[in-house]
Amino acid sequence: MRQSGPWEKPARGILLAVIVLATSCLVRNANGNIGNIEGIDGNAAHATLEELSGERYAGRITGSAGNALARGYLYARLEQAGFAVSTIEFSDRVALNDGSAVLEISTSGSAGSVTACAYRVDFREVPRGAYDGGRADGPAFVLPARDAEFPRGSVLVVAAALYRQEAVDGWAAAGAAGLLVELSEGDTSQRPLWAGQPPGTLAVVRHGMPVLALSREAYARIAAAVSAGPVTVRMASPLRFTDVTGTNLLAAWNGDGGAFTPRLVVMAHYDHVGTDPDGSRFPGALDNASGVGLALSLAEAFARDRVRADVAVLFTDSEESGLAGSHAFAAAPPFPLTGISVVNIDMVGSRADTTYSVYSSGGQASVLLGLDVEKALRAAGIKVKSEYPVPSLDHDPLARAGAAAVSVCEYDTTRYHRKTDTAGFIDPAELDAVGDALYSFMRAHLGF
Ligand SMILES: [Zn+2]
Numbered sequence: 001m002r003q004s005g006p007w008e009k010p011a012r013g014i015l016l017a018v019i020v021l022a023t024s025c026l027v028r029n030a031n032g033n034i035g036n037i038e039g040i041d042g043n044a045a046h047a048t049l050e051e052l053s054g055e056r057y058a059g060r061i062t063g064s065a066g067n068a069l070a071r072g073y074l075y076a077r078l079e080q081a082g083f084a085v086s087t088i089e090f091s092d093r094v095a096l097n098d099g100s101a102v103l104e105i106s107t108s109g110s111a112g113s114v115t116a117c118a119y120r121v122d123f124r125e126v127p128r129g130a131y132d133g134g135r136a137d138g139p140a141f142v143l144p145a146r147d148a149e150f151p152r153g154s155v156l157v158v159a160a161a162l163y164r165q166e167a168v169d170g171w172a173a174a175g176a177a178g179l180l181v182e183l184s185e186g187d188t189s190q191r192p193l194w195a196g197q198p199p200g201t202l203a204v205v206r207h208g209m210p211v212l213a214l215s216r217e218a219y220a221r222i223a224a225a226v227s228a229g230p231v232t233v234r235m236a237s238p239l240r241f242t243d244v245t246g247t248n249l250l251a252a253w254n255g256d257g258g259a260f261t262p263r264l265v266v267m268a269h270y271d272h273v274g275t276d277p278d279g280s281r282f283p284g285a286l287d288n289a290s291g292v293g294l295a296l297s298l299a300e301a302f303a304r305d306r307v308r309a310d311v312a313v314l315f316t317d318s319e320e321s322g323l324a325g326s327h328a329f330a331a332a333p334p335f336p337l338t339g340i341s342v343v344n345i346d347m348v349g350s351r352a353d354t355t356y357s358v359y360s361s362g363g364q365a366s367v368l369l370g371l372d373v374e375k376a377l378r379a380a381g382i383k384v385k386s387e388y389p390v391p392s393l394d395h396d397p398l399a400r401a402g403a404a405a406v407s408v409c410e411y412d413t414t415r416y417h418r419k420t421d422t423a424g425f426i427d428p429a430e431l432d433a434v435g436d437a438l439y440s441f442m443r444a445h446l447g448f
């Protein structure tokens with residue numbers, strides 16, 4: 001199904017007319033130079049995201065071959081555009097999905113049966129709490145209260161209302177063989193990556209008790225079976241935590257010819273959540289090949305127009321595992337972050353009619369930057385609102401390090417972290433409109 005946005009046909013005609021007018025006349029910029037203001041080509045941005053969400057990039061999870069291929073592709077494109085490109089490495093620990101995913105429920109007695117549950121339909125992996133994968137067999141025990149006692153060796157079946165991440169270690173210590181948790185939010189078709197570790201730290205991996213999440217229906221089925229008689233669970237989690245090297249890509253446009261002292265950073269994360277045990281990928285077209293595609297088009301426009309200001313383009317890695325790339329960058333920035341502006345782009349151009357958000361962490365400079373970006377997007381006919389404090393995107397570590405930092409995000413969750421997040425659900429015309437608005441805003445912000 002396709003929904004249309006406000007920038008579709010009629011508004012789009014007006015927008016094109018404006019671009020044609022703008023490109024047909026020479027504009028005198030603040031520096032007194034003659035410049036020819038062109039916009040962003042939404043089709044080009046879309047071609048980039050289509051490339052990065054393709055088969056060979058295999059979901060771009062940090063540390064993988066697909067992630068390195070994506071980085072190589074972006075490195076070459078930026079260099080070709082005339083940027084000086086460098087890489088910044090850091091340590092990360094990511095949750096791979098390369099073991100068995102098994103959940104079998106056996107009932108005994110005369111009507112005894114074995115039911116195999118379906119991965120990504122009835123259950124999924126759980127990175128929260130960093131419990132490494134593995135197998136468990138044991139009698140199912142439906143926990144009646146968070147601190148209830150249970151026989152050692154049980155596979156605990158826990159309702160969403162009783163689950164707390166902090167309670168899990170206690171259940172493991174009390175001898176649970178495995179844990180089946182009803183999902184309170186999200187969906188079994190999704191693939192999360194964050195293990196819940198504090199920002200800028202590595203997840204502390206726990207062994208010995210596999211954890212799986214259940215759909216509401218699967219939880220109800222298993223709980224009902226347990227109340228009817230003894231149930232045995234055989235389970236395996238595919239999760240394996242592994243230490244990897246994350247790599248940010250930093251590209252410098254030295255537009256003023258002097259020392260590289262950017263006042264603007266255009267940012268987007270290029271990593272995504274990888275693959276399933278069967279090798280099928282999470283394409284991550286909206287999240288966040290779209291932001292990377294648009295940021296690359298913006299970078300190419302700065303170079304095309306030989307904008308006489310320093311601009312940094314930062315493609316971060318490891319956003320999906322806890323903003324690790326952004327944290328690493330902010331911890332050792334190659335130029336001062338105080339007083340500079342950061343526009344992070346994360347999920348743009350969905351065909352869904354979702355209102356755009358301009359997120360910030362809430363500091364005055366970031367909120368003011370956010371209001372300016374919101375105004376620029378609204379003037380281009382895009383439905384948008386400012387929201388703060390929202391610290392869960394890559395702008396946050398840079399804001400904490402002194403920058404005015406915002407994220408532009410169309411938070412459409414219909415395909416969020418699902419295998420259906422493909423390029424076909426992203427609208428080139430919308431990318432064009434958002435790109436034009438951001439490019440004009442950024443040039444005005446820099447005084448060019
Ligand atoms: Zn994501």
